[in-house]
Amino acid sequence: MREFSLPALYEVPADGNLTDIVRRNAERHPDVAVIARKVDGAWEDLTATAFLAEVRAAAKGLMASGVQPGDRVGLLSRTRYEWTLMDFAIWSAGAVTVPVYETSSPEQIEWILGDSGAVACVVETPAHAASVESVRGGLPALKHVWQLDAGGVAELERAGAGLSDEAVDERSALAGADDPATIVYTSGTTGRPKGCVLTHRSFFAECGNVVARLKPLFRTGECSVLLFLPVAHVFGRLVEVAALMAPIRLGLVPDIKHLTDELASFRPTMVLGVPRVFEKVYNSARAKAQAEGKGKIFDKAADTAIAYSRALDTPQGPSLGLKLKHKLFAKLVYSKLHTVLGGRGEYAISGGAPLGERLGHFYRGIGFSVLEGYGLTESCAATAFNPWDRQKIGTVGQPLPGSVVRIADDGEVLLHGEHLFDRYWNNEAATREALADGWFHTGDIGTLDEDGYLAITGRKKEIIVTAGGKNVAPAVIEDRIRGHALVAECMVVGDGRPFVGALVTVDEEFLVRWAADHGKPEGSTAASLREDPELLAEIQRAVDDGNAAVSKAESVRKFRVLPSQFTEESGHITPSLKLKRGVVLKDFADEIEAIYTR
Structure with a gap:
């Protein structure tokens, strides 16, 4: 057993x-822009004073209702400005926020609102309103539904116009540090989602220590962050609260469809995302360079950045020759990548899955360090992160x-600290199982080195045991294979089987470029090319690279390219982009069988 x-x-x-955060900001930084919203396609800043006024106005409407x-x-x-506005308005009315992913099905909506006993709900679109209405018969506690796109905020402001600021502030002061702030339902990779009760203390301990440890990233009046991950997820919520706690300028956009344009217009000093975002930036830049006949230059620049970053970890540091090459590529290549990332950023925070060492070194080598972290809903997001x-x-x-991280005798990561969740809502049995002996049992397998740095090697429940008795942690090889530009997702299989196999999905965006470069028919898809020898050879190269990271017994012997990607809509990944392994195993049972029978 080891702990740190x-x-x-x-x-x-x-x-x-x-x-207290929004009131304190208005007192100490009244004219500082703390949040920005999109108005007619342009960013409009709100000062701390203006944001407090809007929070109070919406809270009055909730109270009056x-x-x-x-x-x-x-x-x-x-993810949009109104999400954060309503989050703080709900708290200011003394209530508890229950996030619901905007991609949730009516059945999931009914479960979350029903299990939490929600008395009201704020939705965004007519489709969301229709989903709630379709299950309203099973939600006897639900009294009000306000729709943002139908003027819901203005409706609340009108309803509460007769209440004073003092009435709101009195209500705001009622909740204590140990009272629930939110009930965040886990993404539910297996079974029904459980409601994690996170208190105000949880967020103070989490966000206060993150801001303090990453102080250069949270300089008031200088720094900014663009949030495009779901705020319904605890990772997005951490950034929302931490940004306002600092405070730094916070911008919110609903997705990554036009991420490059959003980064260029907002120009954040800090970006956060999941590994797939940083993989796509790299792969898109490389593909663009290849299309312009500059692929070899890009690859040399990437290799130089990686070598430069690795040299930073050695006692002697980068050699003179490496420094000169790095300086040259900084002008030719790295500066353009910085522009793609907004032009002002030096740091990013990545979570949700491992980034991979190659990309980590690449980004640090170009002067844009991606700081990996690790956490769960139950730990109020980050329970570990790179300083x-x-x-x-x-x-x-x-x-x-x-906080404390402990590695149990069986390798499981255990956690202790004020940032942890209080309990699972309406689920005492699950709470007792997860919070045993004062420690939260994460279900993840990991190691701690001599300096207290944590490495996650897999999930206890995801460990594959082959027919030969070999234990295989999927994460290591999956992450390496997924690093290839053509690969969208990879899921290792082989439990009880004679060898390890893999299901692979193809990145549809990159496939278009690859198909054109390799003379494939226009309009080619993953479904039409899944047996194409050239495509299979390219995927095999990705698999070979993944196999280089593990032992022969853990390596992927055979794979199947699937005809479509895993998506939230297909039910194969969660909103936080985690694979629902059980669902994939069930839905693609025939494809898995083909790996072992062909």
């Missing part, structure tokens, strides 16, 4: 709640200051 901890850098208030202290209020929307000044690529960093 760091002293707290932030003193969690003995009492109080998250609404009968929302009481401790009531649960659903919030079903994409800005002591990054150790290939790990998820050191424990959150003020």
Whole structure:
């Protein structure tokens, strides 16, 4: 058994709640732009004073509509300014926010709103409103539904026009640090989602220590962050609260469809995302260079960046020759990549899955360090992360200051600290199982090195045991294979089988370019090319690269290219882009069988 901890850098208030943040900002930084929203395609900044006024106005409407202290209020929307506005308004009305992913089915909506006992719900679109309405018969506690796209915020402001600011502030002060702030339902890779109760203390401990440890990334008046991940997910919520706690300028956009344009217009100093975002930026830049006949230059620049970053970890540092090559490519290639990322950023935060050492070194080598972290809904997002000044690529960093990470005898990662969830809502049995002996049992397998850096090697429940008795952790090889530009997702299979196999999906965006470069018919798809020898040879190269990271017994012997990608809509990945392995195993049973019978 091994454990590691760091002293707290932030003193969690003995009492109080998250609404203190917006009032404090208005007092200390009244004219600082703390949040930005899109108006007619352009960014409009709101000062701390203006944001507080809008939060109060929306909170008055909730109060006037009968929302009481401790009531649960659903919030079903994409990432946008109004999400954060309503989050703080719900807290200011003394209530508890219950996020609902905007891609949720009516059945999932009914479960979350029903299990939490939500008395009201804020939705974004007519489609969301229709989904809620379709299950409203099973939600006896639900009294109100407001729709953002139908003027829901203005409707709330009119309803509460007769209440005073003092009435809101009195209500805001009722919740204590140990009262629930939100009930976040887990993505549900297996079974029904469980509601994680996160208190105001959880967020103070989490966000306060993140801001303190990553201080250069959270300089008030200088720094900014663009949030495009779902705020319904706890990772997005961490950024929302931390940005306002600092405070730094926070922008919110609903997706990554036009990410390059959004980065160029907002120009954040910090970006956060999941590994797939950073993989796509790299792959798109490489494909563009190849299309312009500059592929060899890009590859040399990438190799130089990786070598430069690796040399930074050695006692002697980069050689003179490497420094000169790095300086040359900084002008020719790296500067253009910085422009794609907004032009002002030096850091990014990545979570949700491993980034991979190659990409980690590449980004640090171009002067844009991607700091990997690790956490769960139950740990209020990051329970470990790489510090800005002591990054150790290939790990998820050191424990959150003020918390403890322990590795049990069987390799499971255990957690302890004020940032942890309070309980599972309405589920005492699950709470007792997860919070045993004062430690949260994550279900993840990991190691701690001598400096307290954590590496995650797999999930206890995802360990594959082949027919020969070999234990295989899928994450290592999957991450390597997924690093290829053509690969969207990879899922290793082989439990109880004679060898390890894999299901592979093709990145549809990159496939278009690849098909054109290799003389394939226009309009070719993954379905039409899944047996194409050239495509299979390219995927085999990705598999070979993945196999190089593991032992022969753990390597992928055969794979199948699937005709379509895994998506939220297909039910094969969660909104936080995690594979629903059980669903994939069931839906693609024939494809898996083909691996072992052909």
